Each structure stands twice: as C-alpha cells, then as structure tokens.
Amino acid sequence: NAGVTQTPKFQVLKTGQSMTLQCAQDMNHEYMSWYRQDPGMGLRLIHYSVGAGITDQGEVPNGYNVSRSTTEDFPLRLLSAAPSQTSVYFCASTNGRNTEAFFGQGTRLTVV
Amino acid sequence: GDSVTQMEGPVTLSEEAFLTINCTYTATGYPSLFWYVQYPGEGLQLLLKATKADDKGSNKGFEATYRKETTSFHLEKGSVQVSDSAVYFCALTPLDSSYKLIFGSGTRLLVRP
Numbered sequence: 001n002a003g004v005t006q007t008p009k010f011q012v013l014k015t016g017q018s019m020t021l022q023c024a025q026d027m028n029h030e031y032m033s034w035y036r037q038d039p040g041m042g043l044r045l046i047h048y049s050v051g052a053g054i055t056d057q058g059e060v061p062n063g064y065n066v067s068r069s070t071t072e073d074f075p076l077r078l079l080s081a082a083p084s085q086t087s088v089y090f091c092a093s094t095n096g097r098n099t100e101a102f103f104g105q106g107t108r109l110t111v112v
Numbered sequence: 113g114d115s116v117t118q119m120e121g122p123v124t125l126s127e128e129a130f131l132t133i134n135c136t137y138t139a140t141g142y143p144s145l146f147w148y149v150q151y152p153g154e155g156l157q158l159l160l161k162a163t164k165a166d167d168k169g170s171n172k173g174f175e176a177t178y179r180k181e182t183t184s185f186h187l188e189k190g191s192v193q194v195s196d197s198a199v200y201f202c203a204l205t206p207l208d209s210s211y212k213l214i215f216g217s218g219t220r221l222l223v224r225p
Contacts, residue, residue, distance in 0.1 A: 004155075031211035042201060042215035043156075050211065090155055097210045098144050098163045103155035
C-alpha cells in the first residue's frame with residue numbers, strides 16, 4: 001500500500017533555481033492538494049486539484065505552479081526559488097468532504 | 113474566513129497523565145472537524161473526526177466531541193504514553209468544500225517516562 005508518495009525527501013536549492021516536487025497517489029482519489037508547513041503556522045494550502053485537468057489556487061500560491069494531467073500525479077513547481085520558500089511541503093489526497101486525507105511523508109526544502 | 117485556533121505548546125506530561133488539547137473554530141454552518149497527528153519525521157495521519165454537532169470521534173484512546181454551542185473540538189486522552197509524543201493538529205473542512213482542510217497551528221506533546 002503505497003498511498004501518497006512524495007519525492008525528494010530533502011532538497012537544497014540556491015536562490016533563483018527551479019525545481020519540481022513530485023507527488024503520486026495510488027488510491028484513485030479525486031482531490032489532491034499541496035500544503036506548506038512552517039513553524040507556528042500549521043499547514044497552509046498552496047494549490048489544489050479536484051480532478052485531472054483542473055487546478056486552482058489556495059491560500060499561498062505565489063511562486064508555485066501545478067498541473068494535473070493524470071489522476072495519480074500532482075507535481076508542484078517552484079519557478080524561481082526564494083529563501084521565503086524554505087519550508088516542509090506536504091502533498092495530500094482525499095476522496096471527499098468527510099473522508100480521511102492521506103499525506104505524503106513530506107519534502108524538506110531549504111533555499112539558500 | 114474560516115479558521116482554527118489551538119492551544120500553544122509544547123505540552124509536557126508524565127506518562128499516565130490526563131491530556132487535554134484545546135481547539136476552537138470559526139466557520140459558517142457545520143464544518144467537519146478532524147484531529148491529525150504527526151509523528152517525528154512523518155506526514156500527518158488522521159486520528160479522529162466528527163462530521164456533525166454532538167458527534168464524538170474516538171481512536172487509540174483519544175476522544176473529541178463536536179460542540180456547536182462553544183465551537184470547540186477539544187482532544188482528550190485519559191492516560192498518555194511515551195509513544196503519544198507527537199504534534200497534534202486540529203482541522204476543519206468548510207461547509208462549501210469537499211477537499212479543503214484548514215489547520216490550526218499544531219500542539220507539540222512530549223510525554224516523559
């Protein structure tokens with residue numbers, strides 16, 4: 001049971017570099033989301049998708065892009081990394097309102 | 113907008129002590145309420161949930177009751193163990209959403225032998 005798989009687990013970037021955080025789920029869930037976790041702030045929604053081909057912005061979308069070409073995959077792209085994007089990123093998937101959200105193990109990103 | 117407020121941590125307890133972590137929310141109507149737990153180095157996992165007023169969620173000895181009148185969803189456990197040391201997040205899904213989770217800031221629990 002893979003659930004939600006995120007890669008990489010750790011990454012160090014230089015300011016201005018770009019990268020893609022990968023997220024894949026094998027539960028055929030409709031909804032997928034990206035969150036960032038910062039100390040004292042809980043998790044904040046970056047982008048979400050309600051199905052293949054449909055994405056929208058969450059609470060803190062600036063500096064990030066997403067796409068959803070398949071049900072399984074939901075990559076997060078950092079276009080030009082900034083130190084303010086140093087954080088732990090979590091991908092999650094769920095099948096709806098009152099069902100459990102499954103989270104990946106997270107990606108710890110440091111931008112120097 | 114909708115929001116969740118949790119008591120600040122860390123909370124440090126001795127093994128077998130009683131645990132309460134306070135959570136209150138602001139939301140329109142009747143949101144769904146959740147407690148998620150994050151063990152060191154891991155992602156979040158669902159601990160318990162309640163989807164309507166007066167519902168009690170329970171799992172692994174933890175309980176929380178959905179109190180509409182006080183807009184609260186406090187987490188309790190009668191006797192904590194060292195293995196309960198983790199960060200606990202209260203969260204809600206708004207009435208008009210099927211997917212969105214709004215989290216509190218998290219409360220770190222440390223249980224000492």
